[in-house]
Structure formats: structure tokens, C-alpha cells
Amino acid sequence: MGRRGAAALLRPAATGLFAVLLPLVSACSAPVPGPEPGDWLVIPVSSEPESLNFVLAGNTPAKWIGRLVADSLVDHDENLRLVPRLAASWEFSDDQRTLTFRLRDGVRWHDGAPFRAEDVVFTYERIVDPASGPNSKRSQFREVERVEAPDHRTVRVTYGQPYAAALYAWQIPILPKHIFESEDFLTSSYNRRPVGTGPYRFVEWKTARQVVLEANRDYWGIRPSLHRIVFRIIPSRNTQYQALLAGEVDLAVLPPERWQELRDRSEPGPWKFYRYSTLRIAYIAWNGNGDHAALADPRVRRAFTLLIDRREFVERVMLGFGEIAASPFHPALSAHDPDLAPLPHDPQEAGRLLDAAGWKIPAGGGFREKDGDRLGFRLLTSSGTDWQEKFSVLLQESFGRAGVEVRIRRVEYTALAAQVRKGAYEAAVSTWGLDIDPDPFPFAHSSQIGGGWNLAAYRNAEVDRLLEEGRRILDSDRRDQIFREIGDILARDQPYTFLFFFSVPLAIDSRFENVKFSPLGFFDWYPGILDWYVPEGRRKYGRSGSGQARSPDADRDQMN
Amino acid sequence: MRPYLIRRILYLIPTLLGITLVTFLLLKMIPGGPEDALFSVDTPIVRDAGELARFRAEHRLDQPVLVQYLHWLGRVARLDFGRSFRDHRQVRTLIRERLPHTLLLNVAALGLMFTLSLPLGLLSAVARGSWYDRLSGVLLYSLYCLPNFAVALVLQLLLAMHWNLLPLQGLESLDADRLGGIGFLWDRFLHLLLPTICLTYGGLAYLARFSRAGLLESIRQEYITVARAKGLSETMVLLKHALRNSMIPLLTLFGMLVPALISGSVIIERIFSWPGIGRLFFTAIEGRDYPLIMGLSTLSALLSLGGLLAADLLYAWADPRVAYRRRGSS
Numbered sequence: 001m002g003r004r005g006a007a008a009l010l011r012p013a014a015t016g017l018f019a020v021l022l023p024l025v026s027a028c029s030a031p032v033p034g035p036e037p038g039d040w041l042v043i044p045v046s047s048e049p050e051s052l053n054f055v056l057a058g059n060t061p062a063k064w065i066g067r068l069v070a071d072s073l074v075d076h077d078e079n080l081r082l083v084p085r086l087a088a089s090w091e092f093s094d095d096q097r098t099l100t101f102r103l104r105d106g107v108r109w110h111d112g113a114p115f116r117a118e119d120v121v122f123t124y125e126r127i128v129d130p131a132s133g134p135n136s137k138r139s140q141f142r143e144v145e146r147v148e149a150p151d152h153r154t155v156r157v158t159y160g161q162p163y164a165a166a167l168y169a170w171q172i173p174i175l176p177k178h179i180f181e182s183e184d185f186l187t188s189s190y191n192r193r194p195v196g197t198g199p200y201r202f203v204e205w206k207t208a209r210q211v212v213l214e215a216n217r218d219y220w221g222i223r224p225s226l227h228r229i230v231f232r233i234i235p236s237r238n239t240q241y242q243a244l245l246a247g248e249v250d251l252a253v254l255p256p257e258r259w260q261e262l263r264d265r266s267e268p269g270p271w272k273f274y275r276y277s278t279l280r281i282a283y284i285a286w287n288g289n290g291d292h293a294a295l296a297d298p299r300v301r302r303a304f305t306l307l308i309d310r311r312e313f314v315e316r317v318m319l320g321f322g323e324i325a326a327s328p329f330h331p332a333l334s335a336h337d338p339d340l341a342p343l344p345h346d347p348q349e350a351g352r353l354l355d356a357a358g359w360k361i362p363a364g365g366g367f368r369e370k371d372g373d374r375l376g377f378r379l380l381t382s383s384g385t386d387w388q389e390k391f392s393v394l395l396q397e398s399f400g401r402a403g404v405e406v407r408i409r410r411v412e413y414t415a416l417a418a419q420v421r422k423g424a425y426e427a428a429v430s431t432w433g434l435d436i437d438p439d440p441f442p443f444a445h446s447s448q449i450g451g452g453w454n455l456a457a458y459r460n461a462e463v464d465r466l467l468e469e470g471r472r473i474l475d476s477d478r479r480d481q482i483f484r485e486i487g488d489i490l491a492r493d494q495p496y497t498f499l500f501f502f503s504v505p506l507a508i509d510s511r512f513e514n515v516k517f518s519p520l521g522f523f524d525w526y527p528g529i530l531d532w533y534v535p536e537g538r539r540k541y542g543r544s545g546s547g548q549a550r551s552p553d554a555d556r557d558q559m560n
Numbered sequence: 561m562r563p564y565l566i567r568r569i570l571y572l573i574p575t576l577l578g579i580t581l582v583t584f585l586l587l588k589m590i591p592g593g594p595e596d597a598l599f600s601v602d603t604p605i606v607r608d609a610g611e612l613a614r615f616r617a618e619h620r621l622d623q624p625v626l627v628q629y630l631h632w633l634g635r636v637a638r639l640d641f642g643r644s645f646r647d648h649r650q651v652r653t654l655i656r657e658r659l660p661h662t663l664l665l666n667v668a669a670l671g672l673m674f675t676l677s678l679p680l681g682l683l684s685a686v687a688r689g690s691w692y693d694r695l696s697g698v699l700l701y702s703l704y705c706l707p708n709f710a711v712a713l714v715l716q717l718l719l720a721m722h723w724n725l726l727p728l729q730g731l732e733s734l735d736a737d738r739l740g741g742i743g744f745l746w747d748r749f750l751h752l753l754l755p756t757i758c759l760t761y762g763g764l765a766y767l768a769r770f771s772r773a774g775l776l777e778s779i780r781q782e783y784i785t786v787a788r789a790k791g792l793s794e795t796m797v798l799l800k801h802a803l804r805n806s807m808i809p810l811l812t813l814f815g816m817l818v819p820a821l822i823s824g825s826v827i828i829e830r831i832f833s834w835p836g837i838g839r840l841f842f843t844a845i846e847g848r849d850y851p852l853i854m855g856l857s858t859l860s861a862l863l864s865l866g867g868l869l870a871a872d873l874l875y876a877w878a879d880p881r882v883a884y885r886r887r888g889s890s
Contacts, residue, residue: 042734047843051647130614133648134598139605186648207657208835209731230734234833238713239729242721246728411591414846418592433603442604451612453604 037215039534040228040541041512044240044249048208048233053191054173055126058136061211061231064523068213068229069110070173070196071221073101073120073155075526076436078518080332082167083526085221086115086174086197087155096162096474101155101170107220109176110195110202117149122177126185133186139442140169162472164479168437173198199224199530208233225533228541244271244507247540251508256319259505271507276517277323279330279434282387282499284379284427285420289449289457292426294375299357301494305343306350307402308395314500317390322500327487328440330501332519334476335438335483340491347402354402361403368403376405380420380428382413388429391499420455428455431502436520438483441467444490458495511538568872572865577633579861580854584629587853593621594645597847619645619850632854641858642851644844651855655837659859661731662836665825668752669759670817674810677764681771682803688776697769704765712758712831719754727751729833755832759825763817770813774806781805808875815871819864 049062054070057063073087084090087101107115124147127137143163148156159166176195183190194202199221200213211231215224232249234240244252247270254262263273286295286304294300314322326342329335354360359368359375368375379395381388389410396406411419419425432443441448445467448454463486470482490496506522508515511534518525534540595612616622620631635642641651680700684693720728727733727750736747778784779802787797826838837856844852 051649057647130611134595134611134615136599136603136605138608138611142606142608187643191647206835208661208839209833232730232734232833233835234729235830235839236833239716239831239833242716242728246721248728248734412846414597414848415591418596421596431602435603440604442606448606451609452607 037223037225037227037533038536038542039226039511039539040230041226041251041529041532042230042232042249044232044234044243044252046233046235046237046240049211051191052194052202052205052211053175053185053188054194054196055123055137055175056132056135056186056191061233065194065211065213065231066173066196067198067523067526067528068200069194069198069202070175071107071198072173073103073170074167075171076518076524078516078525080436080518080520080525085526086120087170090167092166092474097159099157099159099166101157103153103155104220105153107197108218109178109197110216111176111179113176113178114152115174115197116152116177117155118152119174119177120155121147121149122181123172123175126175126180127172129185131185137169137172140165140172162474164471164473165437165439166474168435171436200229203228222527222530224530226529229529245269247509250512251506254505254507256321256505259507260319262507270510272510272512272515274506274508274515274517274522275321275503276506276521277330277332277501277503277519279436279520280431280502281325281328281330281434282322282391282429282431282502283325283328284429284497284499285425285455286427286495286497287423287425287455287457288459288495289423292377293373294357294359294370295377295426297357298493299353300359300375301497302343302492303350303353303357304399304404305494305497306346306353307398307404308497308499309345309398310342310499311345313391313394317387317394318500318502321503321505323503324500325498327491328434328443328496328498329438329483329487330434330520333436333438335480335487337484337487340484340487343491343494347398350402354404359403366403367405374405375403376407377426378407378409380409380411380416380425382416382430383410384413392429421451423450423455423457439467439470440483440486440490441471444486444495456495458493460489460493463489509540511535511540564876565873568869572869575865576858576861580633580636580858581629583857583861584632584854585625587848587850588625588628590848592848594619594848594850597849598645632851636858641855644852645849646843646847646852651851654840654852655855655859658835658837658840661834662825662829662838664752665755665759665829665834665836666818668756669763669825670814672756672760673763673767673817674814676760677767678771678810680764680768682775684768684772685775685779700765700768703761706762708758708762709827709831711761712754712828715754715758716831726754729831731833731835755825755828755834758828758832767810767813771806771810774809775802778802778805811871811874813871814874815868818867819860823860 043064045061045064047059047061049065050057050059052062052065052069054062054066057066071086073085074082074090075085077083086104086107088104090099090101092099101120103115103117103120109115124141124144126132127135128141128144143159143161143166145158145160148158150156157166173196179190179195180188192205196202197220199216199219201216203212203214205211210233213229213231215227217223232243234243234249237253237255240249240252241254241258243249244254259273259275262269262271284304286301288296288301290296310324314320314324323331324342326340327337329337331338354368354375358370360370361368379392381392383389392406392408392410396408399406416428416430420428420430442453443455444458444463445454446459446464449457449459466482466486466489470479470486473479473482504521512532513535514531514533515522516531518528523529595615598615599607599612620628632642639652643650644654680696684696687693716728719726731751732744732747733739733751736744739747784797784802787800788794792800825834825836826842828834829836829838830842837859840852841856843849844856
């Protein structure tokens, strides 16, 4: 055969042996085995994070980055069950007023310092500190009396009374005490270059352009398989769509028509198509504070809900990207009552109810009247939201046919929020991004009228009692039972007409494997995108970032 | 000239004061305030009444409007524009991060506009009445009518998506950090092209026809006849004499274009993901971020007034007939 022949045989043999040995070797060295890391994920976002201080900042990009750069004590898995994250275990005391967390060992901050219980206490203190300014996380800790760290691995939270939603609150990202204690919390430079314990480290933030994160090789948990995650700031949804087509971003939320178009093309493109439901609910708030006689009458509100053909709207206008809501409880939550059906579209029954309430169509036709007053109201919607514009017009039409006059007023979003908060409105269409804790206290309890979130000024002593009870019961089955009772009463009284929960049309580059969703999204669960990976042959971005797919050998060389 | 300059700069002060006062008053009249944008706008939570009161007290939102304005003014006099409600960063830092990008875009657009429109107008004037004159007129007016967001979308579709000639959006490519000096500049240049074209084409019609009119006007003047009579070539007549005088109306236009461009680039910045101040302004208004809105408005006013002043000064330079200094009786 000769030397050259032998060498020719040796190389493939060596490569073959190497290929067999390498996974074994890497499996031995990595405590958590996973697919070999590599490639990037480029995600478009419409706006910048408010800041990267995860306590202060609340907008979506900040929350997403917070999930990657920082860890929380607990989190939710694919099925919305609570799972441990920084807290290895937890338990409630017998009187249910004390929650004790046992923290994981060996967790380090990205700068190498050890993670300790004191960091949790510090984060809590910053949240409740009035000097931190407006802060949506604060309300979840109202019932907390104190938070202590008896030792470096234990956090003890004491509540004034048993608080049902205690654990939900601890999904907040934990911040490093050793970094922030000597800084001004509001203006620290670390709000632009965060340090966390999470699976991704912060690399850079080019204002209004991108935020770049890189995999944390020393992460205590599941090793992320994607080397880099880049959040590209692309304000225009249409440009995001074009960027997806051009391959400049790896996923995009598309308008429903585009999503269908792309998916149903005869030549499929390099994307996979997903839809996922969200906790964002569309609703109409009816101001029941008594200024408007008709709206204060539950029969009238019920009739109004019966006049709305939600099914038709979701099918035709939202192209199916919505789930009709019978109550404020999302179907994926255990608080949801499967036996509670949404009110159907029934104009006849609506007419009967309105007649019974005294609002009758006069002899000559026209709008319904009672004691000389015409039945009608002003509907506030926010301008610039496509579905709301269509919805309000359809509503006006169908209500008009039933003898109800609807006057539409389109207002800029913040102005709408102001009017509604002050109670200076009759009916308003809007959306809420509901929390995973289903407690409807903020919008259904009478104490929250006037400046709070009980926009409908809804007063019901039974509901108040149930809500108060629901906040104290830790047993989730009993709590769900209470929520179902509340849902039934709300469905009867209709202080709000809950329209539907939004579903999101998403397209993702097909090179990503292991893409899974919780019922509520692809990002907001653990481990979420940490499980995604790209098989070696299909990678687009090498670790150094060049835009061409690299050969498997080159990748392997890079990693060694 | 110098006393004129000093007088003009001094006039800026009451003008700016007036603009900022009116802006401030208008801002306070807009329905809704920062509390409607900052306090968990769209997730129902148990509201803490104290939080709102604290916020309003801290930012003096309950005091009389004029008192608030004077307070703002006092800080601005020390060049302190305050901090954004949203992320607590200094307003001047926020502006400094993004202003260069908007300026680059606008300067490029202005430059391109003038570079193209002068020769276009010149040729039209010289070839007055010809097919070229008529055709260019029609084309330019058609361009003027096209809304710039529509043109932007079409150009994106054609040049970026279909023919892959230019980048779709952004300031630079994903891996721009790895490019060398020349590569980096070239990458930036390519990204600058489309948004600049979108900002330029509309103004072209305006300026080209204006310069045409100005040139035709000056050609009819007596000094042109004199120049021709002196035996100068037509080119010399045009370039040396007619052109300079026809630039006068153009210069006044220049001053008025600056503010128009800054506000007009908001849409283009959004479509092309250009990290300028347009988007910042928009988000600030949505969020009723008073310090930031006042900072941006003041900046915008300054740039506009600066543009007008520059136009006036160029006007004086271009036309020596304009006397800025009294020399006894003239």
C-alpha cells in the first residue's frame, strides 16, 4: 500500500475514533450533558429595554433579558407548575405565615462572587424601598413583614397573614448585593451592564440597536446550547417581518395574514410556524359607578355581552388567533372552570333582557328608551390599534341593530388610561397582560375602586368576601374552587365583558430544534429557550459571528 | 456684521424662552400624565396610593405650572435637563447617544438634496422650455407627491429584499465589529443610503424648481447683460454671476428645511430601525416623560433657530447689498 496509502487510511480512522471519543470526553467534563453549544439566536424587539435593572425595569425586552441574565428563586415549567431555580426547596410553616427557602449551593455571580441569601434580602429591600420609585413588583410584597437570611443558604420570609400568592412573587430576578450596595440604585452604571447568576452573561448594549448576551459556561443549571442571543431593536413590525424573510433575524411575530401566507406557500421557506396563547386578555369595562343608569344594571351588561359575536370576530378578524374568554381565568390555568361557558351570541335573548330592564324600542322605531332617556353610551378605544378599530365599528353596528346607540371615541393610549383610571368614562375597550397568579382582587374588589384597577367600580359583597378568602388560602385546590365561584358570579354580573385571550402567530427559523412552548409562550417559562439548539451541520453563525454556516470540523476545532 | 451677529444671537434667548414656555404649557395640558404611563399600566395590581403621591411630590407635579416651569428653567440654566422618568438617566446622555445618528442622516440628506437640486435646476433654467425641462418638472413633482413611508417600503422591498443590493435596516451589520476600518465605513455607508434617499427625494422637487426659478430671475438682471456685453462666456456668466445670486432664496429655504427634516425623519427612522432621536421623542411623549420631552423640544428649537440664523448669515454673505451695519445715511 505504501506510506501515502497508510496515511490516507489513518486520517479517516483517527477522525472516526475522535468522533466517537469526543462526546464521551465532553460528557465526562460537563456536569450537565447537552448538545454542543454553538450558533446564535437573533430576536427582534420593538422597543429597547427600559433599563437592565431587573427590579426597576418592566417592559417586555427587559423581562426577557432578565430571565436570561438573572435567576429567580422559583419559576414555572412548561405546564405552569412551580419549579425550583435558585431555591433548591421551600416550605411553609404550620401557621402558613413563614416561607423558608433553602438556596442552591455553588452558585456564582458572573463576576465570580458567591451567591448568597443576603442577595435575596437585598433585592427584596430594593423593591419595597420607596426611593426606588414606581415599581410594579412592589404590590406582590405588600403582605410581607420581613425577609431575613439566617445563614448564607436560607431565606426566611414572614407574612402578616397567610398569603396565597406568596410563591408567585418570588419569580423576580435576584440582583447582586455586593455590586449594588455601594451604588445609587436608580442611576448605577450596572443598570446598563447587568451582573446576574443566569445562563447568559451580558456582553453589550448598543443603545437603540441591540443587546448581546453570551452563554455562561459556568452556569449552575442546564448549559445553554446557543452561544449567543442577540436582541435586535427593530421598531417597525413590518421591518421585522422583512428581516425574517431576509434571514437577518431568526424569529418574528407576524400579522395573522402573513403567518398564514408564509405557512401555506407551495414552496415552504426555512421556517417553522407556531402559535401560542398568552395571558393578554381583551375586555370591555362598563363603568358601573351609577353615573350611567343603564350600565349600572347587570341585566343590561349581560344583554350587551350577548350582543357581541366574539366567535365571529376571532375567526374572521383575528384569523383564529384568540381564545374566547368566559372569565378572566385563562383556560390553561387550574382556576379556569371548564363548565363555565362563555355567553353565546344571542341577540334575541339580549332584546328580552333589555325589555325586562325597561329599555324598550319606541313605537316609531329607533333606539331603545326608558323614561325618556335613550339607551346609548360612549365607547373609548385607543387609536392606532388595528383590532380595536375594527372591533369598535362592528360593535357599533351590531348594537345599533338592537337599538343601542354607541358613540365611538378614539383616544391615544395614555390618555385612555388616564380617563379610565379617573373613572371618567362610560365604556372602554382595552387589554390587560394578566399575571400567572389568577387572583382578580385588583379589578374586582370594592376596595380597589377609585384610583385602583377596579375600573368597572364593581361592588359585590359576596365577591369581596371570596376574594379576601382566596388571598389567604394556600391550598391550591381550595383556592381554585374559590376562583371558580368568583368566575361564576362575574359571568352573571358582567362588570367586564371578557372578550378573548390573544394568541400569537410566530415563525421561527427551522434550524432550531427542541422548540417548546408553555401554554403561555416560548419565553416565559423555565428552561424555555435554554433547551433550544442547532445541529452542527445547520449552524448559521459560527462562534466568532461570521454569517456563513461553518463546517462541523471547523466548529469542533474552535471548541478545543 | 459682528454687531448684527451679536444682536441675532441675543434675540435667540427670548425666542427660546417663549418656545419652551409654550411647549411646557402644552405638555401639561395633554390629558394623562407620567403616572398613567409609569404605574403598571396594563397589568392590574393592588395600587399603593402612597406611591403615586410620592412620585408627584418628588417631581413637583402638583405645584402651579408656572412654578414648575421656572424650576425647570433654573436647572436648564445650569445645563441640567434632569433625568428621564423612565430609566433615570440624564436627559443629555440620552440625547447624546442618539443625536449623532439623526444628524448624520439629516446632513447626508441635506447634502444630497443640494448637490442634486442645483445642477438639476441649473439645467432646467438653461434649457428652459425644452423636453428636458418639462419632463424633469413632471418627474420631480410626482416624486414630491409620494409619501415617504410608502417609498421607503417599496425601496426596501425592491432594493433590499428582491435584488439584495442594499441592507434592509439598521445602522450596521450584525458582525460590524469585526470589520476593519474601510469595511466598517463601507458598511455604514451602505446602511445610510436607503434612509437618505427616502429623506432626499421629496425635497429635490422643491429645491430644484426653486433654484430654477431663482436662476431664471437672475439671468434677466441687468448685470448679466453687462457681463455678456463684456464678452464673458455663457458658462462664466452663469456660474460666476447668476448662480451666486440665485442661491439667495435657496439659502432661506435651507434654514426652513432643518426643522422639517428633523421631524420628518421620525417615520424613516422607525422603518429603517435607525437609532436616532425621532423614536426617543415618540416614546417620551407616549410615556409623558416630561424632562425628556422638554429636553428634546429645546434641542429641536435650538437646531431650528440655528438653521434660520445660519441661513440669514449666509444670505448676508451671498448678497453684499444687504447692509447689516448702518454707515450713516445710505
